[in-house]
Amino acid sequence: MLYDAFLTYLRCELTLSAHTVSSYTYDIGQWRRFADEHFGPQFDPLTASVNDLRMWVASMAASGLSARSIRRKIQTMRAFYHYLCRRHGCKINPALELTPARLPKRLPDTIRPDETKKILDAPFDSSDFVETRNRLIIDMLYSTGMRASELTGLLDADVDTRKGELKVLGKRNKERLIPFGDELTQMITLYRSLRPSTATRQLFVQPDGKPMAYRSLLAIVRGELAGRVKAARPTPHALRHSFATDMLNGGADITAVQRLLGHASLATTQIYTHLSYSELQHNYKLAHPRAQKKG
Secondary structure, X not given: OHHHHHHHHHHHHOOOOHHHHHHHHHHHHHHHHHHHHHHOOOOOHXXXXXXXXXXXXXXHHHOXXXXXXXXXXXXXXXXXHXXXXXXXXXXXXXXXXXXXXXXXXXXXXXXXXXHHHHHHHOOOOOOOHHHHHHHHHHHHHHHHOOOHHXXXXXXXXXXXXXXXXXXXXXXXXXXXXXXXXHHHHHHHHHHHHHOOOOOOOEOOEOOOOOEOOHHHHHHHHHHHHOOOOOOOOOOHHHHHHHHHHHHHHOOOOHHHHHHHHOOOOHHHXXXXXXXXXXXXXXXXXXXXXXXXXXO
16 A cells, blocks of 8 residues: 555655654545545555645635645545655655745744743752652753654663753754753753663653653643643744753854754754844833834
């Protein structure tokens, strides 16, 4: 089955993260159901035309699906047909003719430094495994800028408190080293003293020692941040954005931040300079007498 072969290719040859493969699987499943319903269960994806795909896109738009979600599904189909062209004799990639809707530029959510400080300085029960683990998760996401998937996959053996560095396996299986300070070292040491002796190789585990799932991490972060920050979406990625923004505001070199984040392109990191400049503009308008509106 071509659909299953494509997903196996993503998982085994491209070694994409489980979260990314899950997104592709969901999108491909939606297309399959649409094709079965409109073109019959015997529909061969190799024969799909751009008009077939446009029908699908139009149906999603009519159902009220956001432009961002539709754009992602178009990218999924482009990747799927690129694979079919390379491996299964498909003559053209019909998804290339689809024009994704333009998205409004939206700066990523960040958490203000004073809010982060209040969260990380708040008292917690240092004898309780769950409270200690949850605090460490927030601390590590903010202190290292790791992606959520990198944190759930982080191995206990790859965190060296003696050197103050950890080894992250990022996108496309690229490894990078991230340094960390004394405060995070102390939190990691405390957490390890409470970590179940039967725990798996992953650093972050459930109370029974089993690996922490991605969804569990999201729930923990939302629970820790809910009602305590003003960010529209209090997620692990908001902490990653805050790490980058605060580093740049603190005077870090942009190429150093790029390496810490694991960005392949400097252009991806440059969005955080826009965030820093926005904060600068805001402070200027508040403070400079000639920038304030009269009356």
